[in-house]
Structures are given as structure tokens and as C-alpha cells.
Amino acid sequence: MxxxxxxxxxxxxxxxxxxxxxxxxxxxxxxxxxxxxxxxxxxxxxxxxxxxxxxxxxxxxxxxxxxxxxxxxxxxxxxxxxxxxxxxxxxxxxxxxxxxxxxxxxxxxxxxxxxxxxxxxxxxxxxxxxxxxxxxxxxxRSTEASSAKLSPRELEILLLICKELTPHEVSTRLQISEKTFFNHRSNILGKIGARGNVGLVKYAYQNHLLELSA
Amino acid sequence: MxxxxxxxxxxxxxxxxxxxxxxxxxxxxxxxxxxxxxxxxxxxxxxxxxxxxxxxxxxxxxxxxxxxxxxxxxxxxxxxxxxxxxxxxxxxxxxxxxxxxxxxxxxxxxxxxxxxxxxxxxxxxxxxxxxxxxxxxxxxRSTEASSAKLSPRELEILLLICKELTPHEVSTRLQISEKTFFNHRSNILGKIGARGNVGLVKYAYQNHLLELSA
DNA sequence: AAAAAAAATGGGAGTTACTCCCATGTAAAA
DNA sequence: TTTTACATGGGAGTAACTCCCATTTTTTTT
Known part of the structure; x- marks a missing residue:
């Protein structure tokens, strides 16, 4: 044994x-x-x-x-x-x-x-x-309307927002219009069930997309 | 002994x-x-x-x-x-x-x-x-220009922001004008060295004013 | 291969969320 | 007693959004 x-x-x-x-x-x-x-x-x-x-x-x-x-x-x-x-x-x-x-x-x-x-x-x-x-x-998550699975682009944008970039900075960096940026952001907020950047950052922390030490 | x-x-x-x-x-x-x-x-x-x-x-x-x-x-x-x-x-x-x-x-x-x-x-x-x-x-904190010691009122406002309340909701709840709310918020941002709500929430997490489980 | 769904992009028009600078009364330090 | 911090608020302007709509491309399903 x-x-x-x-x-x-x-x-x-x-x-x-x-x-x-x-x-x-x-x-x-x-x-x-x-x-x-x-x-x-x-x-x-x-x-x-x-x-x-x-x-x-x-x-x-x-x-x-x-x-x-x-x-x-x-x-x-x-x-x-x-x-x-x-x-x-x-x-x-x-x-x-x-x-x-x-x-x-x-x-x-x-x-x-x-x-x-x-x-x-x-x-x-x-x-x-x-x-x-x-x-x-x-x-x-997968049956409800507000699914929390973010697309790659959405995740990318979420992370840039979490780096404290402004909408203008994000859209410039990604070479998209600010409109597009805001559309993505709205979609993210819908998926994670948040009202604004506050909920967005909290989501990032709670899902370990962001670390406490960083 | x-x-x-x-x-x-x-x-x-x-x-x-x-x-x-x-x-x-x-x-x-x-x-x-x-x-x-x-x-x-x-x-x-x-x-x-x-x-x-x-x-x-x-x-x-x-x-x-x-x-x-x-x-x-x-x-x-x-x-x-x-x-x-x-x-x-x-x-x-x-x-x-x-x-x-x-x-x-x-x-x-x-x-x-x-x-x-x-x-x-x-x-x-x-x-x-x-x-x-x-x-x-x-x-x-007490010697540098950008001191991070928040006043009681500022801490109160920070926490309400972190609860995803809008400026209007916060000022209504605290019975102050939105102007005053924004002044407090700006002061907080100055003290903690952040640009917006993103930095504010990150500060709250890193200083354990907010917990990961919540 | 065809149809459907999801992802990525953008606009018009309006509202809200701010910033910057300024000002006041009050309370606590120096 | 003169500062310094705190809490409060205004005017005027800009940036940050929302809501609704539309197009193209990619991916998935049938």
C-alpha cells in the first residue's frame, strides 16, 4: 500500500x-x-x-x-x-x-x-x-438575460477602464470612436449588472481580474 | 512561574x-x-x-x-x-x-x-x-501636499460612492447640494491621487474600506 | 451551405456627471 | 489670534455618459 x-x-x-x-x-x-x-x-x-x-x-x-x-x-x-x-x-x-x-x-x-x-x-x-x-x-448566468461572460474586446476595455484611462484615452489607444467605446462599456455594465465604473471595478476585483496588491 | x-x-x-x-x-x-x-x-x-x-x-x-x-x-x-x-x-x-x-x-x-x-x-x-x-x-499623510487622511464626511461620501449611489442619490441622502457632493469628491480624489471613481474604488479596496466578499 | 446569433463598429440627440475657480461660516490648531 | 482644515454652495463650461438605432463581420447553429 x-x-x-x-x-x-x-x-x-x-x-x-x-x-x-x-x-x-x-x-x-x-x-x-x-x-x-x-x-x-x-x-x-x-x-x-x-x-x-x-x-x-x-x-x-x-x-x-x-x-x-x-x-x-x-x-x-x-x-x-x-x-x-x-x-x-x-x-x-x-x-x-x-x-x-x-x-x-x-x-x-x-x-x-x-x-x-x-x-x-x-x-x-x-x-x-x-x-x-x-x-x-x-x-x-447562462439562462438569465444578464450573462456575465464578457467578450475579449469587452474584457480588454474593462481592464483599460480599471487602469484609470479616460474614454478618450481608451478609444484612442484602441483606434475606435468614443461612441464604440461607450457602447462596449454599456454592454459590459449590462452583463455584469452594474450602474457605472464603481460597479465595474468591484466586479473586476471580485472576479480577480484585478489584484489587491496592484 | x-x-x-x-x-x-x-x-x-x-x-x-x-x-x-x-x-x-x-x-x-x-x-x-x-x-x-x-x-x-x-x-x-x-x-x-x-x-x-x-x-x-x-x-x-x-x-x-x-x-x-x-x-x-x-x-x-x-x-x-x-x-x-x-x-x-x-x-x-x-x-x-x-x-x-x-x-x-x-x-x-x-x-x-x-x-x-x-x-x-x-x-x-x-x-x-x-x-x-x-x-x-x-x-x-500629514506632511505631504496630497494627504490621504480623509475627513469623516469624506469617508462617508467615499463609502456611499462605493455603494454605487449616483451623485444625486448621495446628495439627497446626506441633505447637501450636488455641488457640495462634487466638492467633497474632488477633495477625496486629490487626497488619494485618483482621477475618478475607478481610482476611488481601488483605494477603498486597497485600504480595506471595502471587502472582496461584499 | 444557409440561417441565426453574437461581436464589433458608429451616429444623433439629449441628460448627467463632472471640473475649475470662487466664496462663506465654523471649528479646531498653532 | 491668525492659521488651517472642514463643510457648505454657486456660475459656467466640458467631458462623460444614456437611449435608440443602424451596419458589417465573425462565429455558431441548423
């Missing part, structure tokens, strides 16, 4: 150490390694491929999303469990599409952590309330 | 458990109790007054700020250490003024945690980089 090799990446020492201590109490968990960010974790994986990785989303250097993408591209056999703080719906949907194997809230009980680890190792996917909630809201 | 009684409040199980595990390795730390939010912690304190408490800022029910206020009012002899995620300058300055005894980042090393606990127990205050940084930014 070979035990599971698990790597964890989280920049917060307490979370990391707490998780390691917990993992060591589980029967089927063997070697545990730790990393403070995505790059460190990828370096560990490069040396020896683990059975599972546990990833925080917000990390310096390389965040959980980019790390997941890299792992799925290069090491598809590794099970990925995402550690979340809040339930960032849209981000979670993106991660599910990307192919991660499960989600755990940082306030999860030890039993759930164990269940999640074994589910990913044995069945390839751990479905819990976080996933259900995200999927439910995803259904809502 | 009586050991230190420490209570910890944090809604994230991993952080809490990790901290408890760490505290148990320290020589001078005796009994450790835990709570998932401020109210639970206050209930514990009511029963037996501890030497130190370690508080997370973001918690359900009662957050770290309100909990600190309550403890300082009712149990001034208790040492308060705040556990922070990012370095929320404005919030930290408020907490220092309130009278908390120290700050620890969640990614702090075990050695620093031990140092901080003993410093608060022995000298009543633990001064580290987090505090220095907050104080420095506070000095900058």
Missing part, C-alpha cells in the same frame, strides 16, 4: 503549517512538502511528481490559477485541490473548466479535508457545497 | 489550528483556547480573563476591530495581538489609536510570533515592520 504524496502551496505560514500538521494525522497521507508560492511548488513537482497538490489562490510570484494551468498542462496526473477564502464563484467556474479536481474552504473541518483528499485521489473529483454553489450560479 | 493564558479568534480553521499548534511549542505559553469569531472570544474572556488574545480582523459575527474595542473597554489588562493578511495601513492606524498591542502577519515565522507574544506580555507593545510601515505612511 503506497501512501499519497501531497504538496501544499500557500504564502501564509499558519495556514501552511496548520495544513501540514493536519495532513500528518491522516492514515493514507505519506510525504508532505510545502511551498510559499506557485513557482516554488512547480519546482518541487519538477523534482518528484506528487499525487496531490493543495493550492491557495492568492499568492505572490505565481498565483493558484496560473499554477493550476501549468500543472494541468504539464502534469495532468496530479490531483489539484484549491484552497479558497471566500467563495469566488466566477473564478471557481473558470478553475473547474480548467480542470482542477476540488475546492476546500480555509475554514473547513478536518473530516472534510480528509474526505476531499481521498475523493480526488480515488475518483478524480471532489464535489462539495462550494462547487455546487458555483455551478448553480453558473446556470443562472 | 505562571505561564501565559492565550485565546485566539479566527474563523479559518487552518489558521487557528496552526496557531494553536505553534503556541503549544512555546515555553512560556500555558493554556490556549480558541474561538471562531469575536463574540465567541468575548464569551471565553468573560469566564476567565486571559493574558493575551490573538485576533483575526475579518471574521463573521463580530470582527477584530469591534472585538478589540470591546476588550479595551472592558478588559484593559488583556494584551491584544492582531493577525493581519495584507498590511492594511489605514485600519492599522485606527487599531493603534484604539490601543491594541501589536500586529502579526499571517505569514510570520514562528520566531516572530514568540517574540511578539512575549513583547506584549512584558512591555505592553510589540513594534515591528507592520507598525513602522503604518506609522511612516501616517507621517507621510
Amino acid at each position: 503506497n501512501k499519497l504524496k501531497v504538496y501544499i502551496a500557500d504564502d501564509h505560514t499558519f495556514v501552511r503549517k496548520g495544513m501540514i500538521r493536519l495532513l500528518n494525522t491522516f492514515d493514507r497521507i505519506g510525504e508532505v512538502k510545502e511551498a510559499a508560492n506557485g513557482n516554488e511548488l512547480i519546482a518541487l513537482v519538477k523534482k518528484t511528481i506528487p499525487d496531490l497538490v493543495v493550492l491557495d489562490l492568492e499568492m505572490p510570484e505565481k498565483n493558484g490559477f496560473d499554477t493550476s494551468k501549468h500543472l494541468i498542462d504539464h502534469y495532468p496526473e496530479v490531483g489539484i485541490l484549491i484552497l479558497t477564502m471566500h467563495t469566488e464563484e466566477v473564478f471557481i467556474l473558470n478553475l473547474i473548466e480548467l480542470g482542477v479536481h476540488g475546492f476546500l474552504n480555509k475554514s473547513a473541518e478536518p473530516e472534510e479535508v480528509e474526505r476531499a483528499l481521498y475523493a480526488v485521489a480515488d475518483n478524480d473529483f471532489y464535489r462539495n457545497e462550494i462547487v455546487n454553489h458555483a455551478l448553480r450560479s453558473g446556470v443562472r | 505562571n505561564k501565559l493564558k492565550v485565546y485566539i479568534a479566527d474563523d479559518h480553521t487552518f489558521v487557528r489550528k496552526g496557531m494553536i499548534r505553534l503556541l503549544n511549542t512555546f515555553d512560556r505559553i500555558g493554556e490556549v483556547k480558541e474561538a471562531a469569531n469575536g463574540n465567541e472570544l468575548i464569551a471565553l474572556v468573560k469566564k476567565t480573563i486571559p493574558d493575551l488574545v490573538v485576533l483575526d480582523l475579518e471574521m463573521p459575527e463580530k470582527n477584530g476591530f469591534d472585538t478589540s474595542k470591546h476588550l479595551i473597554d472592558h478588559y484593559p489588562e488583556v494584551g491584544i495581538l492582531i493577525l493581519t493578511m495584507h498590511t492594511e495601513e489605514v485600519f492599522i492606524l485606527n487599531l493603534i489609536e484604539l490601543g491594541v498591542h501589536g500586529f502579526l502577519n499571517k505569514s510570520a515565522e514562528p520566531e516572530e510570533v514568540e517574540r511578539a507574544l512575549y513583547a506584549v506580555a512584558d512591555n505592553d507593545f510589540y513594534r515591528n515592520e507592520i507598525v513602522n510601515h503604518a506609522l511612516r505612511s501616517g507621517v507621510r
Whole structure:
């Protein structure tokens, strides 16, 4: 019987150490390694491929999303469990599409952590309330009038707005008329259900299009 | 030699458990109790007054700020250490003024945690980089031309803007003319160095006047 | 291949959201 | 007591929008 090799990446020492201590109490968990960010974790994986990785989303250097993408591209056999703080719906949907194997809230009980680890190792996917909630809201999105899936152009414009560019600056940079800019902006506002730039920036933050550190 | 009684409040199980595990390795730390939010912690304190408490800022029910206020009012002899995620300058300055005894980042090393606990127990205050940084930014605020210390009215208006209220709605609610609203808004923009609502919302997020979950 | 839907573009006309500069009373510092 | 910050407001002009409409291209569905 070979035990599971698990790597964890989280920049917060307490979370990391707490998780390691917990993992060591589980029967089927063997070697545990730790990393403070995505790059460190990828370096560990490069040396020896683990059975599972546990990833925080917000990390310096390389965040959980980019790390997941890299792992799925290069090491598809590794099970990925995402550690979340809040339930960032849209981000979670993106991660599910990307192919991660499960989600755990940082306030999860030890039993759930164990269940999640074994589910990913044995069945390839751990479905819990976080996933259900995200999927439910995803259904809502695609049936309701105000769908939140932005087109590439809209995303581009959203990001430029978030950089504090004026309408004139954006339209000049993109070589389109201000009219077109405003049309795009209105469409974005409609899709995300906001009234103006305030709601737009909040959407960007909540969907991790913008980071707190930037 | 009586050991230190420490209570910890944090809604994230991993952080809490990790901290408890760490505290148990320290020589001078005796009994450790835990709570998932401020109210639970206050209930514990009511029963037996501890030497130190370690508080997370973001918690359900009662957050770290309100909990600190309550403890300082009712149990001034208790040492308060705040556990922070990012370095929320404005919030930290408020907490220092309130009278908390120290700050620890969640990614702090075990050695620093031990140092901080003993410093608060022995000298009543633990001064580290987090505090220095907050104080420095506070000095900058009061000497530089573009001061970022908002007046109460300005803060009120900033928050209403962040709730996606229109200028008309804000001025109606506050019973002031739209002119006055715009004057306040301009002053805010000047102080925080922003061009419009985009920068304003970003400022609110970065200074934790707004939370990602909201 | 044909039809439909979504994406990207732009205009006319009107309203709202601002900016810049100025001014006043009041309260708190120096 | 003279500053300095705070909260309030006006006049006049500009930039930032909204609403409704229309065209072309690309992508998806049938």
C-alpha cells in the first residue's frame, strides 16, 4: 500500500503549517512538502511528481490559477485541490473548466479535508457545497438575460477602464470612436449588472481580474 | 512561574489550528483556547480573563476591530495581538489609536510570533515592520501636499460612492447640494491621487474600506 | 451551405456627471 | 489670534455618459 504524496502551496505560514500538521494525522497521507508560492511548488513537482497538490489562490510570484494551468498542462496526473477564502464563484467556474479536481474552504473541518483528499485521489473529483454553489450560479448566468461572460474586446476595455484611462484615452489607444467605446462599456455594465465604473471595478476585483496588491 | 493564558479568534480553521499548534511549542505559553469569531472570544474572556488574545480582523459575527474595542473597554489588562493578511495601513492606524498591542502577519515565522507574544506580555507593545510601515505612511499623510487622511464626511461620501449611489442619490441622502457632493469628491480624489471613481474604488479596496466578499 | 446569433463598429440627440475657480461660516490648531 | 482644515454652495463650461438605432463581420447553429 503506497501512501499519497501531497504538496501544499500557500504564502501564509499558519495556514501552511496548520495544513501540514493536519495532513500528518491522516492514515493514507505519506510525504508532505510545502511551498510559499506557485513557482516554488512547480519546482518541487519538477523534482518528484506528487499525487496531490493543495493550492491557495492568492499568492505572490505565481498565483493558484496560473499554477493550476501549468500543472494541468504539464502534469495532468496530479490531483489539484484549491484552497479558497471566500467563495469566488466566477473564478471557481473558470478553475473547474480548467480542470482542477476540488475546492476546500480555509475554514473547513478536518473530516472534510480528509474526505476531499481521498475523493480526488480515488475518483478524480471532489464535489462539495462550494462547487455546487458555483455551478448553480453558473446556470443562472447562462439562462438569465444578464450573462456575465464578457467578450475579449469587452474584457480588454474593462481592464483599460480599471487602469484609470479616460474614454478618450481608451478609444484612442484602441483606434475606435468614443461612441464604440461607450457602447462596449454599456454592454459590459449590462452583463455584469452594474450602474457605472464603481460597479465595474468591484466586479473586476471580485472576479480577480484585478489584484489587491496592484 | 505562571505561564501565559492565550485565546485566539479566527474563523479559518487552518489558521487557528496552526496557531494553536505553534503556541503549544512555546515555553512560556500555558493554556490556549480558541474561538471562531469575536463574540465567541468575548464569551471565553468573560469566564476567565486571559493574558493575551490573538485576533483575526475579518471574521463573521463580530470582527477584530469591534472585538478589540470591546476588550479595551472592558478588559484593559488583556494584551491584544492582531493577525493581519495584507498590511492594511489605514485600519492599522485606527487599531493603534484604539490601543491594541501589536500586529502579526499571517505569514510570520514562528520566531516572530514568540517574540511578539512575549513583547506584549512584558512591555505592553510589540513594534515591528507592520507598525513602522503604518506609522511612516501616517507621517507621510500629514506632511505631504496630497494627504490621504480623509475627513469623516469624506469617508462617508467615499463609502456611499462605493455603494454605487449616483451623485444625486448621495446628495439627497446626506441633505447637501450636488455641488457640495462634487466638492467633497474632488477633495477625496486629490487626497488619494485618483482621477475618478475607478481610482476611488481601488483605494477603498486597497485600504480595506471595502471587502472582496461584499 | 444557409440561417441565426453574437461581436464589433458608429451616429444623433439629449441628460448627467463632472471640473475649475470662487466664496462663506465654523471649528479646531498653532 | 491668525492659521488651517472642514463643510457648505454657486456660475459656467466640458467631458462623460444614456437611449435608440443602424451596419458589417465573425462565429455558431441548423
